[in-house]
Amino acid sequence: MSSIVVLLVEDESMILIDVEHSLVDAGFEVVSATKGADAIRAFDDDPERIAGLVTDIRLGVGPTGWDVARHIRSVNPNLPVIYVSGDGADDWPSLGVPNSIMISKPFVMPQIITGLSTLLNEAPPP
Template structure:
């Protein structure tokens, strides 16, 4: 198999972070995680060329929220697949989400998260491989 497929996971709730990380790793992805928007933006700027997908909670406490993390990530890597996770911000997705992203409503089954990120990565296809 080729290089690991690296996903940046942003989640400030420790149990939700573990749940999402296990789902992604069980699906064959390599995960780096951040518990705040600022940490996510730092990690993304340092490793943008290796990261092939972003999974972010929308509400991240103080500082940058998931909407901003995704917008800033897209500024650095225009076609990065983005999956938003949220319990109560789904109605804001159309106004705040980046184009060609997906939203997974909490609580979710691991398969829902895997399907969302895999679909976006597959759709981006050749752009990720390069």
């Protein structure tokens, strides 16, 4: 059985490492990026491989987490999306993609694992 691949986008290296380790420990394979443009490239390289997205919203210069999710959803309208942010929750209803989850920082890792598992289980089959 192949593992489920999650694209993780986070510009803060310590948070990236913590979330990546938690996802791997939960049985996911992780493709990581620290910038929105890198995340879009990683997805575009093999869109069929990516089964879920966990992204920070503010990613410095270039595409935001909102942009990354909209790009991915333009290719795969049902791909599970989890946003993680310290200050973007208020914008989620207007900028976030439908059927996504917003998790505010600070968070505990089980919130991400549970949210991702829930969205994956609810997603229609490919």
